[in-house]
Amino acid sequence: MLWGIILVMAIFQYDREREYRVNNIKEQLSLINSRIMDAYETDMDINQFMLFISRYFSDNVYSGLRITVYDERNVPIYTIGPLLPRTSADGSMADELLHAEEWGVGSFLRKRVPHDDSGGYGSDREFLFSSHTSSDGKIEVFTSLPYSVSVASALSTGSGMWIFILSLSVIVTVIAFITSSVVSKNVRLLRDFANRAARDKDFVADDAFPHDELGDISREIVHLYREKIKAIEATEEEHRVAIAATEEKMRLKKQLTNNISHELKTPVGAIKGYLDSIVENEDMDDGMRRNFLLKAQQHMNRLCSLLNDLSTITRLEEGKKILMFESLNFHSLVFSIAGELEKSPLLDGMKFVHDIPADCMVKGNQSLLYGALSNLVRNAEAYSRGSEIGIRCADVTDRLYTFEFWDNGVGVADEYLPHLFERFFRIDKGRSRKNGGTGLGLPIVKNTIVAHGGTIKVSNRPGGGLMFTFTLQRWRDDMTACEEDSSDDYE
Numbered sequence: 036m037l038w039g040i041i042l043v044m045a046i047f048q049y050d051r052e053r054e055y056r057v058n059n060i061k062e063q064l065s066l067i068n069s070r071i072m073d074a075y076e077t078d079m080d081i082n083q084f085m086l087f088i089s090r091y092f093s094d095n096v097y098s099g100l101r102i103t104v105y106d107e108r109n110v111p112i113y114t115i116g117p118l119l120p121r122t123s124a125d126g127s128m129a130d131e132l133l134h135a136e137e138w139g140v141g142s143f144l145r146k147r148v149p150h151d152d153s154g155g156y157g158s159d160r161e162f163l164f165s166s167h168t169s170s171d172g173k174i175e176v177f178t179s180l181p182y183s184v185s186v187a188s189a190l191s192t193g194s195g196m197w198i199f200i201l202s203l204s205v206i207v208t209v210i211a212f213i214t215s216s217v218v219s220k221n222v223r224l225l226r227d228f229a230n231r232a233a234r235d236k237d238f239v240a241d242d243a244f245p246h247d248e249l250g251d252i253s254r255e256i257v258h259l260y261r262e263k264i265k266a267i268e269a270t271e272e273e274h275r276v277a278i279a280a281t282e283e284k285m286r287l288k289k290q291l292t293n294n295i296s297h298e299l300k301t302p303v304g305a306i307k308g309y310l311d312s313i314v315e316n317e318d319m320d321d322g323m324r325r326n327f328l329l330k331a332q333q334h335m336n337r338l339c340s341l342l343n344d345l346s347t348i349t350r351l352e353e354g355k356k357i358l359m360f361e362s363l364n365f366h367s368l369v370f371s372i373a374g375e376l377e378k379s380p381l382l383d384g385m386k387f388v389h390d391i392p393a394d395c396m397v398k399g400n401q402s403l404l405y406g407a408l409s410n411l412v413r414n415a416e417a418y419s420r421g422s423e424i425g426i427r428c429a430d431v432t433d434r435l436y437t438f439e440f441w442d443n444g445v446g447v448a449d450e451y452l453p454h455l456f457e458r459f460f461r462i463d464k465g466r467s468r469k470n471g472g473t474g475l476g477l478p479i480v481k482n483t484i485v486a487h488g489g490t491i492k493v494s495n496r497p498g499g500g501l502m503f504t505f506t507l508q509r510w511r512d513d514m515t516a517c518e519e520d521s522s523d524d525y526e
Contacts, residue, residue, distance in 0.1 A: 068167035363399035388425035407483040410476040419444025442500040
């Protein structure tokens with residue numbers, strides 16, 4: 036196919052080259068006619084000018100040049116070489132002259148059928164013809180160049196062009212072969228790459244491509260493929276994580292539902308049992324009846340506490356985006372809780388100490404933070420078995436306060452620490468219910484801190500007891516009373 040294209044191009048180029056050489060001769064003949072017309076219109080001696088032309092073209096390709104000038108009566112007035120008649124043997128006017136009379140010029144390469152030996156149109160040779168008519172129409176110039184050996188040589192493209200075409204063909208063939216080999220290698224490598232990728236997505240891609248433009252493109256394709264695989268794997272991993280998170284959320288939701296149901300059944304069942312006993316035993320003495328009512332009241336109070344805690348934790352989780360915050364003096368809040376604890380039997384002999392700077396201004400919701408600190412106090416009182424609890428400011432930055440809430444009790448085993456903030460988690464379930472705990476105190480504490488844009492963690496103190504370390508945002512003048520999802524930046 037390549038050689039076919041080269042052959043077509045060679046023929047085309049040959050025709051163009053020959054046409055170019057023919058046009059050069061035709062232009063020369065037309066130029067001679069124009070010079071004769073210029074001599075006529077400037078009143079020069081045309082005969083002398085034609086003699087000059089005859090001598091000038093005597094030793095070149097135009098040595099056989101024939102020129103005939105006709106006047107308006109169709110009489111030849113000047114001639115070089117044999118006379119060129121205006122008409123052929125049948126009396127028809129030459130096409131060149133017809134064209135010249137209509138447009139002022141005519142020029143053709145023509146072949147004539149032989150019928151006489153006059154050297155005119157009947158010659159058995161090809162002729163190059165050119166004609167021109169003066170602007171006043173009084174004279175006509177008729178020029179002819181027989182197709183001689185010298186003319187043929189001038190029109191011939193020669194062997195040089197064919198040698199050039201052949202050389203060019205060889206060079207193009209070699210270049211095409213080399214290029215095809217390189218392209219084929221890259222295509223072969225890409226094909227193998229595609230086949231391996233189709234069979235096994237985990238294979239290691241080979242980058243053994245040539246260091247050229249095609250090789251660069253091939254490497255880019257491989258790179259894009261790798262990036263696509265990575266993106267697919269990342270998407271699949273995200274999908275797996277999302278599925279796992281959804282499953283975990285459903286599991287926790289189911290567990291929470293079961294825990295709530297279980298926690299509600301205990302006080303409800305106890306209340307029902309005591310009330311049924313009172314109703315069914317009409318002869319029950321007043322002391323026992325009063326004792327049963329007090330027991331029912333205690334379980335009712337525990338049920339109310341449980342419902343209140345469930346409401347609080349639900350509000351924290353679902354409505355934290357619309358919580359109202361304000362500039363809150365945390366020192367004043369802790370000082371107020373300390374004063375209430377002194378008047379309350381809640382601590383049961385335990386000592387509460389605090390060390391909070393007087394100008395400790397935090398971004399907070401007073402009722403929620405009050406509830407969180409109260410839950411920490413109740414948790415320490417119920418489970419620490421210590422003699423002292425306290426809270427202090429451990430660190431301060433441009434954005435955060437860090438606080439430590441501690442007790443000097445027994446602490447908990449390390450394996451239980453990650454679960455302390457889980458809902459309804461109890462180390463000693465029987466003791467927890469005896470103390471009236473709902474199992475939601477510490478989860479409420481965590482959700483409160485997170486809703487305020489802080490973090491919280493728990494650890495055992497080296498000297499005994501638990502240490503709750505949590506952060507709260509410092510109040511800035513540019514803060515608003517209600518900020519959406521402020522916890523996202525600090526979790």
